Amino acid sequence: MSIKTRLLLSYIAMTFIPVVLFAVIAGGLYTVLFKNIGEGRGTPAIWEKASLRGEMAAGLKFMIQTEPDRFADPSFVAKADEQLTRLDAGIVVTEDGRITYASDLLRGVDVEKEIQKWQPAMSWHRWGAKGSGRFSVEKFDVAFSGQHTGAVYVLTDMSTFFAEAKKLFPLMILSLLLVIGLTNGILTFLVSRSLIKPLYALKHAAEQIKDGDLSHEIALKRKDEIGELGEAFEEMRSRLSESIRLQLQYEDNRKELIASISHDLKTPITGIKACVEGLQDGIADTEAMRDKYMGMIAKKTEDMDRLIEELLLFSKLDLKKLPFHMEPTDLKGYVADCVQELQLDPRMSGVKIACELPDRERVQVMADREKLRRVILNIIDNSLKYLDKADKELSVYLSDGPDEAVIRIKDNGSGIEEAALPHIFDRFYRAEPSRNTDTGGSGLGLAIVKQMIEGMGGRVWAESRTGEGTSIYFALPKMTGDGGERA
Known part of the structure; x- marks a missing residue:
């Protein structure tokens, strides 16, 4: 539920709940205060009295209209007054302006003076009589026989009702204030707590991130705007943590790279230095010895040049600064040409090369032909170092799959141990621990292969068994149609 919806519902609840609770409380107070007014000693309760008074007034009105002279009979009026008295009511009868009967309810009241207030012909006239509390008066005009006129006044004693009402209204106002205060207070607390608690969690997480602690996951488990903010915080924390991890890893790799470069460059430099010292000290005192020393210097210099060249190439690949010139390439024809060139290479003397190609006429891929040639040569060079059998x-195999073309270059050399196999594409990694350049190379050949193949959108992997040989695989996405689209 969104915060907007939650606030809207809370506002509705703050209005609706107090109204309902106030209505219930007011009804309860009204019932408690007025339920038993007048009860006891055989008299009915206030609600029953009100009903009976209504019936009595209706009866008197009917009698006034049908038998008005009955109200000139003091005994009849006294009986009616007796019944009304039990209902907290009374009666006053006037004839030709004279008071002919006044209820005991008005004892101590100057009726003649007060009767002037009753003269307006209104149904309900409320007045206050000194010492008699509050009354409700209903007037009925009477036409007596003999052309005499008069009036009948039915009075209801409201003193008890108003006494209880004076208690009711303050209690209702107090109840209203309590209901509004408690309801709004509770709802405000609940809504604010649902908002403040996750905000404090985010604040705590931000302080941890500020202090460099990125190990604590931020999981608010909410579906509102604060939950989205928490997810954004968690994404930021995760990315910062991954960035720092990569930075530390890059720092370790940099240190390892410097150490590896230092070692690999120091080895040929040491050899060159030894040869130069030998020449300077006259150890090489014959022409043959001098030629041997000069040959060693030339070879070490060539090794250094090759190492620096491969290092620069790998650095450009690693920094994504070496451009790839991708173009449609028939991989079947390209592999066939490469194998044919290898068979003429002097280094392949004594090595049997086999090539197996698919029956399909063409296998189209997008590739950088120059870099693809470097990939194949690097894999072949790596294989030649470990060919230890007579x-x-x-063998070079090209398989044509539905989405990609796969090239496998297999040798029957010494193979690679299972523990070392996952690392052969790492830079400066050598399965031969001594890092001898005569057998192990620079350690960058297969790392360059991986970078180049991945730069062309492909993938590379290896399989090997100790003593049986190694297979290096690389796959490139195939093209569909003539427009250069990939499968």
Whole structure:
């Protein structure tokens, strides 16, 4: 539920609930205060009295209209007054302006003076008589026989009602204030608590992030705007944590890279230095020895040049600064040409090369041809270092899948241990622990392969068994149609 909806419902509840509760409380107070007024000693309660008074007034009105002379009979009027007295009411009868009967309800009251207030022909006239409380008066005009006129006044004693009403209204006002205060207070507390509690959680999380602690997950488990804010905070925390982790990893890799470069450059430099010292000290005192030393210097220099070249290439690939010139390429024809060139390479002397291609006429992929050639040569160079059998064999297989073309380059060399297999595409990794450049190379060849293949949108992996050989696979997405679209 959104915060907007929650606030809207709380506002509705703050209006509706107090009204309902006040109505219930007011009804309860009214019932409690007025339920037993007049009860006891065989007299009816206030509600029953009101009903009976209405019936009595209706009866008197009927009698006035049908038998008005009955109200000139003092005994009849006295009986009617007796019945009214039990109902907290009384009667006054006037004839030709004279008071012929006055109820005991008006004892101590100057009726003649007060009767002037009753003269207006209104149904209900309320007045206050000194010492007699409050009354409600209903007037009925009477036409006596003999052309005499008069009036009948029915009075209701409201003193008890108003006494209880004086208690009721303050209690109702107090109840209204309590209901509004408690309802609004509770609802405000609940709504604010539902908002403030997650905000404090976010504040605590922000303070932890500020202090560099990114280990605590922010999980508010809400579906409103604050929940969305919490998810954004959690995404920020997760990305910051991942960024710091990568930064630390990059720092470790940088240190490892510097250490590896230092070692790999120091080795040929040490060899060159030894050869130069030998020449300077006259150890190489023959032409053959001098030629040998110069040959060693040339080879070490070539190793350094190759290492620096591969390092620069890998750095450009790693920094995404080496452009890829992608173009449609028939992979089947390209692999066939590469294998044909390899068979003429002097380094492949004594190595049997096999090539297996699919029956399909063309296998179209998008590739950078120059970098693809570097990939194949790097894999071949890596394989040649570990061909330790008398019958050295290399095989190149191209398989044509529905979405990608896969090339496998397999050798029958010494193989790679299972523990080392996942790391062979890491930079400066060598399965040969001594880091001998005569056997292990620079450690960048397969790392460059991975970077180039992934730069062309492909993937690379390896399979190997110790003593049986190694297979290096790489796959490139196939094209569909002539427009260069990939499958």
